[in-house]
Amino acid sequence: MTAPAPRPARRVACPGCGAPAVYGPENPWRPFCSERCRAIDLGAWAAESYRIPLREGESEAPAEKAPGAAGGPDTPDG
Numbered sequence: 001m002t003a004p005a006p007r008p009a010r011r012v013a014c015p016g017c018g019a020p021a022v023y024g025p026e027n028p029w030r031p032f033c034s035e036r037c038r039a040i041d042l043g044a045w046a047a048e049s050y051r052i053p054l055r056e057g058e059s060e061a062p063a064e065k066a067p068g069a070a071g072g073p074d075t076p077d078g
């Protein structure tokens, strides 16, 4: 019976710099190779994705008024 050999660390290409990064619990910055790459990527993501594109023309869509909210026939005009 062979002893369970430790699995070789899986490596992936760092999304930041392309260097081989260890994809495992031993690498807290996975799938990045280092904290720096992760920080850079997160920064870029935050800068580009935080801006939600607003659809022009639909931002001020006429909301359906509730019946009798205003201008109803039975307005207390006194």
Ligand SMILES: [Zn+2]
Residues within 6 Å of the ligand: 014, 015, 016, 017, 018, 019, 032, 033, 034, 037
């Ligand atoms: Zn990297």
